[in-house]
Amino acid sequence: MKFTRCEANPIVVPGGEAIRQVATFNPGVIHDQGKFWMYDRAASSLTPFQTSIGLLESDDGIHFTPVQEEAVFTGEMLGFPGGSVEDARVVKIDGLYYMCYALQPYAFDCWPTGIAVPNYFPEHYPEWASNGVKPMLTRSGIAVSEDGIHFKQLCYTTPPEIDDRDNALFPEKINGKFALLRRPMEYVGEAYGTDRPGMWISYSDDLLEWSEPKLLAVAQEAWEGAKIGAAATPLRTEKGWLVLYHGVDGSSIYRVGALLLDLNNPEIVIGRTKPFIMEPEEYYEKTGLVIPNVVFPTANLIIDDILYVYYGCCDTSIGLATVPVNELLDFILG
Incomplete structure (x- = not known):
């Protein structure tokens, strides 16, 4: 399976506006009214x-x-002025823009090591301890907008006491319900039917109250490491829901796989790649300001039978890769 990197990669780099002086990565992208947002x-x-x-x-x-120049969504909009909102995954349903996001509510420092995941330092920010929140815990939610620019909080999709990110909303209702992918880190053990964190799915009638999640998939291959999580928003294809996911091996290399889920019952996995379909190859995917050796797709679109994959590179810049969608579907099912 071979993706074609855009010749202009990385297509978005840090600098310019104050909000992205040191990094720009893990984007949500939609194609709407003739424009890419x-x-x-x-x-x-x-x-x-x-x-x-x-x-x-x-x-x-x-x-x-x-x-x-200003951000369209911030931690301060959620009541956390020192917090971070992260990894937007955006869909448009019935004329409204819905943004899945991850929230780390309080400040922390980042010291890249150049060899793996950075050292994060939340300890000298007292809000973590004073509010009884486990340092670096991530909660997820959904914000909504009528114009794609002015967002407001709609709901939290995960409880406050667990670490749950990689939330991705399906772009349409399934059997009359909204569907959401999640990755609750604490849902491990006999009661949950898995010995490692994995991808789960929840449903809602109104986007406000969500069902208890059901286990969808866990890591199986060596390249996936000890946990996997949804990467980009699910896409409807004639052969099933296409879901890109990420895995991280023991050397902290981020790679990409793909699932195909049944259109009418997305709890059924009808196809899955065994080998990875993307890995760090280019200099901007191997070397960056924050984490080396990272390709992390958080957006995908199908345009004229071509899959556009937008991905974060080393938590520093943004790349684009493409592949004929039918080639990828055949590879998954093969």
């Missing part, structure tokens, strides 16, 4: 390493320019 995770500093969601636009899906 990109919701990037933007960082203005490493101390603290605070991220917000910015907005860029493009006519061709490659050359992006900022819509505005």
Whole structure:
């Protein structure tokens, strides 16, 4: 399976606007009314390493320019002025824009090591301890907008006491219900039917109250490491729901696999890649400001039978890769 990297990669890099001075990565992207809208995770500093969601636009899906200098969604909008909102995954349903996001409510510092996941330092920010929240715990939620620019909080999709990220909303209702992928880290053990964190699925009638999640998939291959999580938003294809996911091996290398889920019952996995379909190859995927050796897709689109995959590179910049969607589907089912 071979993806074609865009010749202009990395297509978005840090600098310019204050909100993305040190990093821009893990974007949500939608194609709407003839334009590509990109919701990037933007960082203005490493101390603290605070991220917000910015907005860029493009006519061709490659050359992006900022819509505005200010972020469209921040931790402060949720009542956490020192917090970070992360990894927007955006869909448009019935005329409204829905943004799945992850929230780390309080400040922390980031010290890259150059060899693996950075050292994060939350200890000298007293809010973590004074509010009884486990350091670096991540809660997820959904924000909503009528115009794709002005977002407001809609709901939290995960409880406050567990670490649960990689939330991705299906772009349409299934059997009359909204469906959501999750990755609750604490759902491990005999009661949960798995010995490692995995991908789970929840449902809702109104996007406000969510069902108890059901286990969907766990790591199986060596490249997936000890846990997997949803990468980009699920996409409807004629052969099933296409879901890209990420895995991290023992050397902290982030790679990508794919699932195919039944269109009418997405709890049924009808296809899954055994080998990875993307891994770090180019310099901007192997070397960055924050984490080396990372390809982390958080957005995908199908345009003229081509799958566009937008991905974070080393938590520093944004890349684009493409592949004929039918080639990928055949590979998954083969």
